[in-house]
Amino acid sequence: MARAQSGHRRPGRQALIPTRRGLIVSGLAASLAGPALAAGGALQLAGRYQQGGFALGRTAPRADLFVDGVSVGQASRQGLFVIGFDRDSPPSAALSVRTTDGEFARQIAVAPGRFDIQRINGLPADQVEPSDPALLARIKAEVARKAVGFSSNVDADDFKDGFLLPVTGARLSARFGGQRILNGDPKRPHYGSDLAAPLGTPVLAPAPGVVSFAETGLHFDGALVLLDHGQGLISCYLHLSRVDVKAGDALVTGQRIGAVGMEGRATGPHLCWRLKWHGRNLDPMLLVGARAPA
Numbered sequence: 001m002a003r004a005q006s007g008h009r010r011p012g013r014q015a016l017i018p019t020r021r022g023l024i025v026s027g028l029a030a031s032l033a034g035p036a037l038a039a040g041g042a043l044q045l046a047g048r049y050q051q052g053g054f055a056l057g058r059t060a061p062r063a064d065l066f067v068d069g070v071s072v073g074q075a076s077r078q079g080l081f082v083i084g085f086d087r088d089s090p091p092s093a094a095l096s097v098r099t100t101d102g103e104f105a106r107q108i109a110v111a112p113g114r115f116d117i118q119r120i121n122g123l124p125a126d127q128v129e130p131s132d133p134a135l136l137a138r139i140k141a142e143v144a145r146k147a148v149g150f151s152s153n154v155d156a157d158d159f160k161d162g163f164l165l166p167v168t169g170a171r172l173s174a175r176f177g178g179q180r181i182l183n184g185d186p187k188r189p190h191y192g193s194d195l196a197a198p199l200g201t202p203v204l205a206p207a208p209g210v211v212s213f214a215e216t217g218l219h220f221d222g223a224l225v226l227l228d229h230g231q232g233l234i235s236c237y238l239h240l241s242r243v244d245v246k247a248g249d250a251l252v253t254g255q256r257i258g259a260v261g262m263e264g265r266a267t268g269p270h271l272c273w274r275l276k277w278h279g280r281n282l283d284p285m286l287l288v289g290a291r292a293p294a
């Protein structure tokens, strides 16, 4: 199959986000050209092939999709699909696509991510290691309700044009995947990209999606909204100071979800922006400026 480099560059809609280390995220779109894009044929891929990254694909409508031999659903009516690589993904993923014309396979090399060490001190003890039985029961019930939201699977391909940033003028205060040391105690990785912005800054839908969960008052997450973009790709908005949507709402790009806050486990106002795909944790920032093969 002939292969050509992807020529897709999205003109910069992203805001400049200087981080503590001076990283400028606006350069992201320019770095998207790396992976090859098949020219024509029954399977085209583009994306960020790294831990926490993804592949956007185009194939036959409703083709069956398998990753490492496990079914991950079907391509959309337009033949578009997304697959995600977990933060701790092994160094390669076997994609296979079954169409009426036969089966097409591709081995994808997944580059290692570079993850920070993140130390957060001064958190209340019940935000680090809850022990109160009533609080544990409450957290368990919250996890069960969220699981329903995460199990949402709308028939859509609302990821095909990538993401815009949900907050304008924000600073990337913590990158995806950092190892967290809370009050001196090593914990599981941080699965969000933290966008620091003033309290009340609008949080906007980065792509079309259906709200699959919207609640306030959660112990760790504060106010949380989940947005289903199709095929199990679900973006998450934590610590909101207000929520302007309800479960079932279909949002268009740029529609207001809520506002930046610091409810739950947060030491200052920021949006903790997360992205899940079939239980895998992805970096939403990598989808900013991406798009599916034309």
Ligand SMILES: [Zn+2]
Residues within 6 Å of the ligand: 174, 190, 191, 192, 193, 194, 271, 272, 273
């Ligand atoms: Zn976060």
